[in-house]
Amino acid sequence: MLKIPAPAHSLRFDENNQEFSIIGALRPQHDDDMRNCIEMLRDAVSRVRGTLYINVKRLVRLNNIAFRALASSVVAAATERSDLKLVIVTSSVVGWATKKFRPLMQVNPRIVVEEYDADFYPGQAFVEDSDIIGLLRTQTNMTWRHEQGILPRHGLKPGMAVADICCGIGDFAVLLHKAFAPGRMVALDHSRPSLDYARGVAEEFGISGIEYVYGDASEMLLEDNQFDFVTCRHALQVFDRPELILKELFRICKPGGRVYVTNEKNSHCLGEPRGESIQWTYNEVAKILSYFNHDIEIGPKSRRLMMDAGFSNVRMESFMVTNMDGDPQDFADIITAWRDLFAGKMSQMRGDDEAFTARFRQGFDDHIFAALHPKGYAGWPIWVASGTKPL
């Protein structure tokens, strides 16, 4: 008979962060099968002071035998070490975990169960603002005119298994699905409102083949080596540690498959007439986003990031979305929304004074002026990078 290996898991103790992590699947047949895990947990308990974090965010499968062994050790540690707080960190993405562990809080008040969730992206609140959804749709429509032709050059072919990570409101996934007919399409995002919107868009357009999945792009529960082509657009720039996302994109991509990312360098937005004012304002956009831990200048850095993440055959190109792509009013609408976000909500949150905000705002108005001027030109540059996961 074929030998079937037991479900795999890994255990880690990070002394620096006082964090014991259990990753993978724990479905043992006997209590004894948990011995290694329990010994490591006990060892971790003996080496920490104050708080021990027990990270089960990526513990996808756990049976009652394993739960009982873990629970019993955690309760024993809380009983024996009255100086110690034990924080069990679960993830709502796993589904069952919080409900399973939460009753331990009633056994001992120094056992705390925390569900790790929406605090992940520092700028998520901006992106979920309902005012911005229309803008995001217009942006995707304008970038799609370029990317539809660019994607095949980076390896996308019909029938592939495709994942769109940080899919946002899902319109890119719908456009890709319609144009390239992937064999499988998963679209993942960390925003439930965005995913709800995405499902609505797919339903409205009669698209039934997209799996919308809630998840954290830096710690996805998607399995290794699943996708031929992985896209991640305009997301590395709104995350404070883009290398973590790239590591995950690499992991879920099949060997020989490709990962495709797009990013901006906002200070290179341009326009004429009134170029000087426009240039000043977009330099300030980079600064205000940096204040909120976003690197909106990441575009040209993509090649280095991809190579550092282990990709080979890295290809890179850029394109410019302009007021001459279709209706100039669409471009003006994007800039209007940027103005209201950057020189409005964000500027206010940073505590900018009135004089600064007026000048900041003026640059956007000048960009709109350039976009709508009969002889004007206004542009928004985007960098595309893709790389192969080595065989």
Next chain:
Amino acid sequence: MDSSGGKLETSSFSLLFELDMPIEGFSSNWAHCDKISTYAARMIGHNRRDSLLYSNLFSSAFNELLETVFRSHHGGGNFVCRVLRDGDTDRIELTIPCDEGLGRFYTTSVASLSDVDREEKYRAALLSDAPLTPGIGLMELAVDYAAEFKISDFDGRAIRLTTDLILEESDVRC
């Protein structure tokens, strides 16, 4: 025995997945429980609202049922496992080789799931030092997954345990 009524008497379900194997084959390797539950969850989760979340939940629930069967069955005969769907409800039908004693175990276990203190009993069993009760998986499904159970066709050689799950609508995710 229907522990809580609901859809269990209706027959508008479509078959998604069926496994029919000698019980000795199934019980020859503990890892079968994990492999079958994970494979089935992946297969039937793709068109749910959130395929990954659904698969995690279904795999967890299904695995507990399979582990229960692995531990509590009689030798001889086939183990038949059918997964069916009617809208939001997924149904798992297990035909389990049983003698009289095991039949009573399943019948009694399912009957006790209607008890008002079932959650207290489940938590106490889970955190006690005593050997894990063989019915713990059924208790978990009733408490944490709001599963509905029915036992039928007990003929002295096998029983059919039917479990209905509504994973996306219930309070499973807290």
